[in-house]
Amino acid sequence: MADAAEPQASPVSTLELKQAADYSKDGADTCLGCHDEDSAFPVLSIFKTKHGSRTDPHSPLAQYQCESCHGPVGEHGKKRLRKGENREAMITFTRGNEIPVAEKNAICSSCHEQLDKRHWAGSSHQTGEVACSDCHKIHVKEDPIRLKQLQVQVCGSCHQAEKLASKRFSTHPLEYGQMGCTDCHSPHGSNADKLLVADTINDTCFGCHAEKRGPFAWEHEPASENCALCHNPHGSNQPAMLTQKVPFLCQNCHSSAGHPSLAQDSSRLSTPYASSSALLLGRSCTNCHSSIHGSNHPSGSRFQR
Numbered sequence: 001m002a003d004a005a006e007p008q009a010s011p012v013s014t015l016e017l018k019q020a021a022d023y024s025k026d027g028a029d030t031c032l033g034c035h036d037e038d039s040a041f042p043v044l045s046i047f048k049t050k051h052g053s054r055t056d057p058h059s060p061l062a063q064y065q066c067e068s069c070h071g072p073v074g075e076h077g078k079k080r081l082r083k084g085e086n087r088e089a090m091i092t093f094t095r096g097n098e099i100p101v102a103e104k105n106a107i108c109s110s111c112h113e114q115l116d117k118r119h120w121a122g123s124s125h126q127t128g129e130v131a132c133s134d135c136h137k138i139h140v141k142e143d144p145i146r147l148k149q150l151q152v153q154v155c156g157s158c159h160q161a162e163k164l165a166s167k168r169f170s171t172h173p174l175e176y177g178q179m180g181c182t183d184c185h186s187p188h189g190s191n192a193d194k195l196l197v198a199d200t201i202n203d204t205c206f207g208c209h210a211e212k213r214g215p216f217a218w219e220h221e222p223a224s225e226n227c228a229l230c231h232n233p234h235g236s237n238q239p240a241m242l243t244q245k246v247p248f249l250c251q252n253c254h255s256s257a258g259h260p261s262l263a264q265d266s267s268r269l270s271t272p273y274a275s276s277s278a279l280l281l282g283r284s285c286t287n288c289h290s291s292i293h294g295s296n297h298p299s300g301s302r303f304q305r
């Protein structure tokens with residue numbers, strides 16, 4: 001182990017420096033003498049996961065066992081320490097320690113190289129220095145991030161804005177396990193912006209809202225272009241996850257004077273447009289323009305049918 005005065009050796013080079021002889025002879029049994037379910041950090045649940053499989057030759061348990069991830073035990077397992085002596089450190093994955101993220105991830109990727117090859121390299125989580133172990137828990141029977149109903153909490157621990165949005169009036173059913181963040185995002189990377197599961201925002205939505213795909217005889221340009229122009233998929237305080245209330249939403253783009261597309265208020269009842277205003281009282285644009293996502297009706301050019 002490096003002298004205290006020397007710069008911290010990186011774990012991977014430590015791994016390379018340590019010889020095969022530094023791995024324990026008895027594998028996990030060596031560790032379990034001191035680490036068990038009653039330890040400050042309970043470790044045994046790993047045996048209920050795929051990493052604890054004795055039959056899969058690729059699993060850690062079939063290889064260096066605990067040391068496949070934590071590195072060779074070396075002097076760490078020494079029974080008695082001299083006064084003032086520190087226990088030799090193991091590789092740890094806990095967030096906030098000084099081991100570089102890339103080196104922690106290299107340990108996971110040494111077995112999960114397929115995943116690495118697919119999209120991980122260059123993805124925003126990789127370049128954003130997120131460790132595999134920031135998302136995945138290894139020493140639990142069920143990894144929380146893989147349970148859809150917990151993703152709001154787990155992903156949301158870093159993505160506060162999206163977590164807050166999921167508590168608003170109108171949301172996708174993210175809280176009950178029907179849907180998770182991973183229905184729309186690929187956490188390991190994707191071909192699309194924002195880690196989306198499909199190539200575009202609209203294709204992502206069409207995966208479940210196929211009826212909005214069209215083709216329509218009369219397309220409403222923004223709907224064919226980008227659903228997120230009008231909807232916040234993470235949730236909003238307007239009905240139907242709209243980014244703004246109707247008519248204001250529509251008036252971002254439509255503001256022709258004279259037509260009811262102007263915001264309505266009681267003052268307009270006495271204007272020359274009084275009749276149309278009266279018609280509009282208490283109504284919204286979508287009461288008349290109801291096929292707002294596009295229309296296949298022969299006379300649906302104004303999305304009224």
Ligand code: HEC
Nearest residue numbers: 030031034066067070073076077078079087089090091092
């Ligand atoms: C003789 C007892 C003993 C044995 C054997 C032992 N450990 Fe530890 N280990 C400890 C103690 C005590 C700590 C707490 C660290 C400290 O306070 O020094 C620890 C801490 C750790 C940590 C936290 C990181 C660190 O370095 O502090 C990891 C990871 C770890 N041990 C893994 C293992 C693995 C894997 C094995 C088997 C290959 C193993 N230990 C064998 C006693 C032991």
Ligand code: HEC
Nearest residue numbers: 050051056058059060063068069107108111112132133136
């Ligand atoms: C010694 C090889 C090895 C190492 C090192 C390793 N894994 Fe695995 N991992 C496996 C095997 C084998 C499986 C089971 C694959 C399967 O059945 O498809 C697995 C499965 C998984 C799964 C899916 C579990 C499930 O229930 O389906 C996750 C998540 C995972 N590993 C994450 C990690 C992370 C994070 C690290 C680094 C901290 C890591 N692995 C290190 C070999 C390894």
Ligand code: HEC
Nearest residue numbers: 105108109112115120125130131132135145146182187188
């Ligand atoms: C941003 C969080 C996050 C990060 C970072 C992350 N994962 Fe995952 N991982 C997930 C989620 C969520 C799933 C479940 C995906 C699903 O159900 O669609 C998953 C699934 C897996 C699986 C099992 C399914 C599969 O795709 O093979 C393995 C293995 C895995 N991850 C390994 C890793 C490794 C190795 C790393 C680091 C290189 C890593 N993960 C980084 C969130 C993450």
Ligand code: HEC
Nearest residue numbers: 028031035041043060066069092093094133136137138139
């Ligand atoms: C697949 C990789 C992997 C294997 C195999 C593995 N661990 Fe871990 N271990 C981790 C990760 C990642 C963490 C961080 C906490 C978590 O994700 O659960 C961790 C956390 C720990 C900790 C707490 C360390 C700290 O930072 O305080 C101890 C102690 C520990 N493991 C011991 C063991 C023992 C003993 C074994 C064998 C029975 C073992 N580990 C097998 C990946 C692994």
Ligand code: HEC
Nearest residue numbers: 151152155156159162163172180181183184194201228233
């Ligand atoms: C129904 C699909 C959907 C679900 C579910 C979803 N997202 Fe998104 N997310 C999107 C879309 C679409 C974008 C891109 C929006 C844009 O670019 O206007 C996005 C963007 C993001 C961004 C980038 C924001 C930015 O400003 O760049 C983050 C972070 C994010 N989502 C996290 C999450 C988290 C965390 C969850 C789960 C709580 C989640 N998302 C659930 C569709 C979804």
Ligand code: HEC
Nearest residue numbers: 124125128130134135154155158181182185187193194195
């Ligand atoms: C440990 C913190 C952490 C966790 C947990 C986490 N993320 Fe991230 N996420 C990040 C960081 C860091 C970035 C890069 C942000 C940046 O560059 O602004 C990011 C970026 C993103 C982006 C935006 C991608 C882009 O290209 O702009 C999306 C979408 C996202 N994460 C979704 C998720 C989802 C879904 C989960 C859960 C499965 C998750 N994240 C879990 C830290 C995290």
Ligand code: HEC
Nearest residue numbers: 170171172183201204205207208227228231233239240241
């Ligand atoms: C994995 C499937 C899935 C995906 C992908 C998906 N949705 Fe949804 N969406 C749902 C479900 C389920 C509901 C709730 C339906 C219900 O409550 O009747 C819903 C409801 C909605 C609602 C109506 C909410 C309300 O309060 O009436 C809107 C708007 C919506 N989604 C927009 C989008 C947009 C935009 C995207 C793409 C960014 C998208 N959805 C992607 C499954 C999905």
Ligand code: HEC
Nearest residue numbers: 202205206209212222223226227229230231240246286292
């Ligand atoms: C021009 C703004 C706009 C765009 C762009 C838009 N929507 Fe909507 N969407 C609305 C409005 C307004 C409502 C509420 C309709 C109402 O009040 O009856 C709505 C309602 C919905 C609903 C719930 C009610 C229903 O009709 O099923 C879903 C689901 C939905 N939109 C999905 C989508 C998808 C998917 C896209 C992208 C293809 C999209 N929207 C693009 C304005 C828009």
Ligand code: HEC
Nearest residue numbers: 221222229246249250252253254285286289292301302303
């Ligand atoms: C992001 C900008 C945008 C938003 C928001 C938007 N539209 Fe549009 N809308 C357009 C564009 C672009 C066209 C096609 C260009 C044109 O013909 O003027 C269009 C066309 C229309 C048409 C047909 C116009 C015609 O002349 O044939 C109607 C009706 C319409 N929109 C109603 C609405 C309503 C109602 C809302 C609110 C629910 C809305 N729009 C929100 C951009 C938008």
Ligand code: HEC
Nearest residue numbers: 247250251254256259260261262279280283284285288302
């Ligand atoms: C009472 C029913 C009604 C309401 C409410 C209504 N419209 Fe219309 N809108 C129409 C009719 C009818 C037409 C077709 C006029 C024509 O063909 O000359 C039309 C046409 C349009 C057009 C096409 C361009 C134009 O001026 O002819 C746009 C854009 C439009 N409406 C937007 C809106 C917006 C935005 C709102 C909400 C602020 C809204 N409408 C509310 C009935 C309505």
